[in-house]
Amino acid sequence: MSKITLLIHCPDTSGIIAHVTSFFYKKQGNIIYIDQYVDVENTVFFMRLECEFNAETNISATKEEFKETVAEKYNMSWEMYSDNTLPRMAVFVSKYDHCLYDILSRYKSNELKVFIPLIISNHKDLEQVAQNFGIPFHHIPVTAQTKEKAAEIQLELLQKEKVDFIVLARYMQIIPKSLIACFPNRIINIHHSFLPAFAGAKPYHLAYKRGVKIIGATSHYVTEELDAGPIIEQDITRISHSHSIKDLILKGRDLEKIVLAKGVKYHIERKTLVFNNKTIVFI
Amino acid sequence: MSKITLLIHCPDTSGIIAHVTSFFYKKQGNIIYIDQYVDVENTVFFMRLECEFNAETNISATKEEFKETVAEKYNMSWEMYSDNTLPRMAVFVSKYDHCLYDILSRYKSNELKVFIPLIISNHKDLEQVAQNFGIPFHHIPVTAQTKEKAAEIQLELLQKEKVDFIVLARYMQIIPKSLIACFPNRIINIHHSFLPAFAGAKPYHLAYKRGVKIIGATSHYVTEELDAGPIIEQDITRISHSHSIKDLILKGRDLEKIVLAKGVKYHIERKTLVFNNKTIVFI
Amino acid sequence: MSKITLLIHCPDTSGIIAHVTSFFYKKQGNIIYIDQYVDVENTVFFMRLECEFNAETNISATKEEFKETVAEKYNMSWEMYSDNTLPRMAVFVSKYDHCLYDILSRYKSNELKVFIPLIISNHKDLEQVAQNFGIPFHHIPVTAQTKEKAAEIQLELLQKEKVDFIVLARYMQIIPKSLIACFPNRIINIHHSFLPAFAGAKPYHLAYKRGVKIIGATSHYVTEELDAGPIIEQDITRISHSHSIKDLILKGRDLEKIVLAKGVKYHIERKTLVFNNKTIVFI
């Protein structure tokens, strides 16, 4: 038994679904998930498909065949994954521990089908947490002066560990362009507001000042423009006049944990596609 | 320009999606919506598809062709609808007006793609509301003695008006089996609790007594067993110890309106399939 | 039996609650609701209290006595209301009918303890709706040239009808400063986004473009700065990549109705206080 996950986008035209599904039918696969979406404005077709096979599949051969018989015909951008290799995820943290505890708990409970080879931090505060969960911890201090140098050390570690994507679990530093360029749509951040409201620093303080009745959190892919990347997931919670900034921060913690975990899970399970700075999330 | 909506369920096997989508591809249709679901336990395949055509389609001929080339091969239960005929919906009410106001407002605002030929009530209280919205109102009193007779009169009216389905907008009577039998999975009720909690009479009183922190509403298809039919939609709202039964009733009104409207909309837009007393809702 | 509602804010100091509650205790009143809030930053005390009396109360005499024995001592800003006069509410609309239908349905169902003497619109489209519900409708066209003149006519009508507050039920015009000045924190608007995100025109288009996963609505008091007044209530609904702008508009209608109705209800029931461009909502 093996499973293949396929993500596609290409210019929209008729016949794509018929051809793709026929491809897997002829290979005796059983399609257990199919969803598609057409961006009518830009006439782009998006699709996600999961197909089970009774035997082992040769993923390289399948890729090659799909490329020749289907993908090239429709000028597709596409990715095909086999379920027998786990994605490799790095976690960046600073001093806040709630998102880190949440991710590592889910990891230990086998809720996240991923492998975490390392945690990177600009502070030493959470080293003990990493140790308790048995994950290698790397302390890489970041100052205004050492910013670029730190990014180099980070990149070296990430490449050595063959990291596929990065999760910023309340990592309080701006990611240098050089690092973003190496992980396009592969760095997931959690921002503690319902973006685009209150982008930038201290969103809970701004929310308090404006007197909103709901606060939110947003997980998104990191792009060069701060807090402006493709949104993966958002959620909110109600507040009232009686909540202080401290209350907002405390209530926000649960939001941040849940919204980041969902974003990370969607990414791990290959449910996200990015186009025009927006995500298509097939759930 | 014309549109066809197709609903299918059949024994699961491989190749169904490929064959169905090829059918529409060959007819030069453009699939704008496809979703499928496999009930693994019962090995049943479900599918909903919308297909646009540049020209008018001959729905009868398409049905015939689909039956012969696809449906029979896979032993399908299926329905095919053209978008150029509106479904015809009857509304049953008693004395509560909030759900009726809500439905008629949505109807007048063109939010519901449906035609309402008549409103039936066992009381005269809401006749004025029906008149204000210009809908024929039929007063059919129901007593323990006249129950069956009333059902006959109702059925006659419904058939005369070629009604496709019925909405019980807080109609406080139990529907006789004879009427249910004529409209299987075509009578939509709103129950004022999150079923299966608090089935039967006075759910807000029961919720208050139990001290729940959330109350709910449920729209479902009517079956012979009271409040036990396939659930279409549910929603909830928070309450606290400080809310009296009267408060629950008031807060529940908004829930009932929204949950009934959603259930009705899904039905109108052919988004629901019923199997084993459960709904598949393709949204 | 009679009921008094009291709203207070004043510099915070100890003893206020003891003195206020003693005042009503001595008058043989039964406090059925009390809530208070202290703005620690600005050391301001806020309070809302409902008190029932077995006999009729002389509201003028009670006010005078409260002023002399309590209010002046603590330098209070305060309002005291008797439950035997209904507030008078004007509704402003343009062409969208969903919020108007919702408000008038609630009004007819006795859900809103208010009197609506008139509806004002810059278009004639909704005259029929007003007539169906039996409310006088005034068509006052507004153009760039007639803006100020229109405001004068509106104000005259509002004063003639002794209107206490105004509800903008998707009234698509900016309210002139002259009118705002006559109704400070007494004009309630519904904005179709979770403010402060997407203030100004076309918020659903902006939400679509940004690719958010939730949309919202906000009811707020109108101030001179557009969409920047004190927020009374907000709510949200989930969307996905598959929703078009048209879908957002449709989904947003239910949000707008609920959020506006809640804001209006809180205002009618004297549950709101405004301070520093924020609301205290005692619910």
Next chain:
Amino acid sequence: MSKITLLIHCPDTSGIIAHVTSFFYKKQGNIIYIDQYVDVENTVFFMRLECEFNAETNISATKEEFKETVAEKYNMSWEMYSDNTLPRMAVFVSKYDHCLYDILSRYKSNELKVFIPLIISNHKDLEQVAQNFGIPFHHIPVTAQTKEKAAEIQLELLQKEKVDFIVLARYMQIIPKSLIACFPNRIINIHHSFLPAFAGAKPYHLAYKRGVKIIGATSHYVTEELDAGPIIEQDITRISHSHSIKDLILKGRDLEKIVLAKGVKYHIERKTLVFNNKTIVFI
């Protein structure tokens, strides 16, 4: 600086609020929180109050004085707490780790103002988790035969550690009456359904079978009747036909964590009162 928290219930009559607040006013306290609720049906008055003092307070003397001058006069049931002693909480677990991870993470992050002297389990599976967080772990096996004996050992441990209340973090055993009797309204359980729907075993399986569109979780105080104790907190999440039982279990984990954590927090912060098998939660 010190803080006192007061919880009261007593027969309703006028003057209670005035007398209680005057008591603290005379002691130069500053009331920073006051909320009250009247159960009109049973004419019972409930109140929660927080009062700050600039100096240290003698809690015993204050209690004595309050008893003599206020509590006896109104025949009050009441509890008064000083903020300088932490409540002591025991955690019971079986094999599921998600609620334990959640509670211990919040504990380590100082989100829960509590002290956890021990974890008790009928299995050894989670011993390592307890050790990683540095909490003593006691393995007390429970079989049909050893049930009462186990309860004795548990009780001895709980008394030795001066435990104030118990949290059942998915502890899959029924608590013996003898233990419940020692901790009345002081054992908090998490049930994985929106009670009263799906009480008892395997609620996710029952929810799946019934085809509900929302699932829930409920934290409640344990009473002799299974899953019928006073509800503290509930929350829900949406599901669809496409979710398998396994999906429900997975989605339910986040619900269980949040709903249990909220119930525990309310209890720790003395925000709950129990009356007639219902909770008053002052938030």
